[in-house]
Amino acid sequence: MMGVAKRDEIRNAAGRLFRERGFARTAVRDIAALAQTSPALVIRHFGTKELLFLDTMRLTIDDEPLLDVPLEELGERFIEVMVTSGDDVRQVYLALVRGSHEPQIRERLRDIHETTLIAPLRARLRGDDADQRVRMAGALVGGLLYALWVVGDERLGDEDLVARYGALLQDVLTGPTSRRPTGGSRR
Structure with missing residues (x-):
């Protein structure tokens, strides 16, 4: 023992x-x-x-909140979960990114990207281009995490971040027309 x-x-x-x-x-x-x-x-x-x-260095995010919202709200909810996930997730992400020059660590980072970002999103999408949309969404979220956690761009941290970045993610996931009111123009 x-x-x-x-x-x-x-x-x-x-x-x-x-x-x-x-x-x-x-x-x-x-x-x-x-x-x-x-x-x-x-x-x-x-x-x-x-x-x-x-x-x-294990990174998991509870994907339950991602499954509890309608698809039309998924972009904003996903960003909210990512940016409020806590210091432990941020520290593991940073440690993995900083160690990614090592082949096995790079592979772990790729696996986390697939299981934490891609798989939960892919489970929600349908259509011939679903894989492409979900990979673009993963890149969009990865870019945000890089800007917030690696670069430390504190100017991104305003109160509109979740809503505005969530709207970008939603456009990638479901397309800009899914959020447009019928017969109206987009702001």
Whole structure:
């Protein structure tokens, strides 16, 4: 049982340091020091620093709120969920982006993109061009997260962000005509 407890201590220490510093600036010896163990034990439990990173950097977003709204409201709801998802999601996203030069980490980022952004949206769409629309939507959301979390563009953080970016996403998902009043012109 002591091995499992030590493994959990290493995992917790690594998760904390990877979130704070990123992959490249986190050394195995620092993880070991925080977990009060040896670097050799860290490697024995996890194999490599990259495998430990992949073990600790999990990103999930509860997609339940995405399924609870009508398709016509999905764009705004999706943006709201993404930008209010919490610091843990932001930290994991940043750690993955910063470590994406490593092939396995890049693959994890691609997998998260597919499972967290693409799959929940794809489940809601129909039509011959649904795959293209959902991939464009993923790129749009990814660009927002990059601007907010990587670049740190605080000027995007006004009260209109969710509504305005949600409208952009909605246009990509369902097309601009889906939100136009019949017989009216678009503002």
